[in-house]
Amino acid sequence: MAGITLNVNGTHREVQVAPDIPLLYVLRNDLELSGPQFGCGLSQCGACSVLVDGKEARSCTLTVNRVAGKEVTTLEGLAARWAARQGLPASEAERTLHPVQQAWIDEQVPQCGFCQNGMMITATQLLEETPQPSVAQIKTAFTSGPSPHLCRCGSYSAIIDAVRHASSLIAKGR
């Protein structure tokens, strides 16, 4: 056990955990965040994804000591991340949604929704780096990295629709 200070969703939190514990268990059990999900524990599905310094990472295999000093964003932090980037006041940040989240609602993406945490995390990274992605770029974003992002319910076509919709929301500044 050791004290490790984490920067999660803009807040510094100290946790007493083994340094080799995967970040996912700390996020879920110690910080009681429910966005990242346990899907495989093998970096093979993407249900557990978070952003680490803006890059999608699989928290189920990433040990907690490797994110010390880095900025971790979970699904819970997407709205504040958007607000900060847009320079919105904190009061408004609490009421807003990230355009990706709004698009996921507008396009009615989730079936069971269990994988959608990782899908929205990767969509966020994609749109931050490529605000107007083509369908081919969207497909590449969701199938590269440690593994393709997997959805058992087959929501992939809805996700493509939603990423394109989110892109247009961002272009309009929401």
Add this chain to the structure above:
Amino acid sequence: MSNNSEHTTVYGATLSRRQFVRAGGALVVGFGVVATRLWERPAQAASTRNSLDAAHSSSWFEIHPDNTILMRTGKVDFGQTTAHTAYKQIVAEELCVPFEAITGVVMGDTDRTPDGGFSAGFLEYGGANLRRAAAYTREALLDLAATRLGVDKGRLSVKDGVVSASGRQVSYGDLVAGQQLKLTIPVSGDLTNMFGLTVTGNPPLKPTAEYTIIGQSYPNTVTPSKVRAKEVWVTDVRLTNMWHGRVVHPKTLGSTLISAGALDKARFPSAQVIVKGNLVGVVAPTEWEAIRASQQIAADTKWTEWKGLPGHTDLHAWMRQHADWKTTPVSKSDKNHGDAGPAFQSASKSLTASYELPFMKHAPIGPTVAVGDARSDGTVFVHTHNQNPQALRGQLAMMLGTPVDNVVVRIYAGPGHYGRSNGGNAGAEDEAVILSKAVGRPVRVQWMRPEDLQWSTQSPASFSDIRIGWDASGTITGYQADHYMPAMQDDRLVGAVLAGLPTPPPPDVKAEAGSISSTVNSIQDPWIYDRVQNVAESGFGTFQIGQKASPLSIGLRDHSMRTPGQLQQNYPRELALSEAAALARVDAIEFRLKQTSDQRLIGVLKAVREASGWQTRPSPRPNAAASGASPIAGQGVSAMLRSGTYWACVCQISVVPGTGKVTVDKYTIAVDPGIVVNPLQLKRTIEGGALMGLSHALYEEMTFDESGVTSKDWRSYPILTMADVPEINVVILPHPEVGAYGGGSEAANALAVSAIAAAFLDATGKAARRLPLKPAYVQSVLKA
């Protein structure tokens, strides 16, 4: 409270009414308080069977003085949104209230919902219950309004929850305010068996022509909470004093325990090992300690060896030769007619072919997880994601030897597993209860990814022998199908089996009352080609592979999966029809149109032809090729009737013969469900089903050796990724005059597999008669 009580009869239901002196009131007992932490919601009291009495309308709907309504259903939505959209629309429509008036849905909790039964065929079964319960309730409200307004009931009109007559009006909220009302409605059935309770009788239903809510694309009211990380998932349940558990499952599907490993107390000071029969569990205060300790115990635990499975390599040859197809009664289609034997002799041409499908996994993205809470007072609470919570409750009571009243199952959102738990068993629930009881505190059991593939049930492998004869005009003279499949509904709790605790029997030749767990292979694919003169369709069933040989009585346990049984029978039928059309030199859609007079089937076939850009011509296509490095395009069609809905599907694919790579370029589907409840949700659900079907067709095959399942992760059990997503076109054909809501969440996956295989025939001129169409198999077919 006064003793003045009145009783009236409403179409066979009984309404009783008392003045209620306190403020408030409702059409019934109101409790509807939603706790902030869902798992702390109080148990519903005052019911002898620890569940809401389905004979009371209050168990289905609470109508509040402020005109809001709480709705309850024992069905568990697992992603197709039905309980949150279609069910609310059906109830709002029948009650004549706005959709938005239904402000809450209680789903699945066994002490807080009335009906039970499996969560499948949502619109055909559960929807009918809600529709009738709502109709009884509306009629009772109209009776109350007639009395209140002093006019004949026949002169009343109702809109948006407000009853009007002669310029006077009263809202439902006004009618229930200050009253204690109890409407008793007729029901039948057994709450804790496979089917649950059914609302009976025939209350007057709202004419479909008057529908204003059904047919609208309401969004799923649960989506915002899932998207914002506000949903309480089954993975989020944390009880006070809860520990984490892992189960060390046996080395093989037939291994018994020799000795459990001893815990390294220096490394895991707080963990405990629980051994019960062949069940070895590890519990610890933290999840990481439970994981690490279970890994240490797994490495040090000794099991007997077992090699009782045939392995997947020559599975179908083994099944044909060695499985017992004689003990189980043969089932026959109720559409069988004529005499197929002479029909083949008089046919000008015929096709005889065999088709094979592999074992497939339900493969939820999250492994099964549950929290068991066996309390010192003898009550047991289980927190899970499950498609038949009442059946699970009954099975847990059997396992524990306790009255069913002592068991409560609470339901949360979770990863969709498409049929695995429709008989009550998702995987982890019974193990969580066993470990909780052993350590006297709540225990959360989470299976790991390999366990969820290796220790869960699967969709059974199957094969079919098909014979089709046709005359010179291309009209089918005879169709014969012999379908072979092991039992597909093993509802036993696997932890209970391992621990040697009571369970229902494994599937045998005859199902117990209230169960569909048998070896009988019933005909699941309704015959839709009514012009065919001679039809002989038979189903041959057998025992689960390895189950009788396994000392654990386990082997390869099977369970129904999306479009169960029908996928296994529709794939051979529709692919064989496309092959027959090719041999007859007739276009595959024209060939089907010749064999039917069913206007709804004709409608979807013509619609899918139009929408897909189908080329009307015989298969194979001109310049079809079985070799070369260039992609060759092909088209294929399939059709189905399921749960009152007609479907036709066209897949356009390309094949690169040199590499064996099959790509689906376009998937078009036409669907006629009769009444369309929610076009947007139907479309999204069909798209999802379509992509699951592509996954079946291109990737999915559970592998196993002589000892157990070797598919253990997403590399050894690959499923479709976004890279493979084709253009998808869903054509919805409403036919409200049908008067019923056909199902929409199944079929699309099953239609894909035969349409893709037919397109492969069109492109290459070669018939691929097994799935999946992986490159090595495709290349072997093309070289044959």
